[in-house]
Amino acid sequence: MQPAPDPFAQADTHDLVIRAEPTSVRAALLRVTAVAPVADLSADLRATVELVLAEVLNNVAEHAYADNPGHVAVTVALQPGALWCEVVDEGGAMPGGALPDGRLPEMGASDVDLPEGGFGWHLIRLMTRDLQYRRQRGANRLNFIIPLQD
């Protein structure tokens, strides 16, 4: 009997596993944006995909694996009108078991109060749809889509 076809085993899917640390994240971003399906998108959409994945993967490196370094798996798949993305790691769970709300940090009254961080989830939420986070069997699984209308 033929096995069921793997819906993602096609040319319009790309996946890779990397060490969750900044230099590997950079290499992964350059790779993902240089091959199909992301390479075939417009420059503006490629930039969006790169920025979203950068924020997600750097969060995994910085927070989920804050104590113990580990690996993270990224899958991108082209769907009609959207890029489907999944990021899976085996680091620590999201605090409270939920994603940060992504509110823009307070600007503060003067320069000394300006925020130097806290922008990541704001950017992710602005540029993605259908964000879903699940903690399953010791793994964090994040799914989202990036709409492909410029």
Add this chain to the structure above:
Amino acid sequence: MQLKTQTRPKVLTVQVMEDRIDAATAIQFKERMRDITKTGDQRVVLDLARVQFLDSSGLGAIVAVKKMLGPDRPLELSGLTATVEKVFRLTRMDSIFTIHPTVDVAVSHATGT
């Protein structure tokens, strides 16, 4: 992290020679900027014309440099590429920096000529 500086009487220009300021280089960028601006009191124009990619770590580093320089030594930006401009706009950080289209425009503004 390669930065190219040019010192004028009233303005110090710093051109980022890399195509990215990201989580892998943000700390290095901040440290290099601290070294470069240790002396002098001119305005600082950071030219980002070669930077094709900036993530939130890179953005945080630029904000940190602005804070480090303090209110008497403004940090201005020039030459934002499309992706970099987008990050500033989406985080509303475009509202706290003076942003010039090119480094030449920035310099003529800064010297008042």
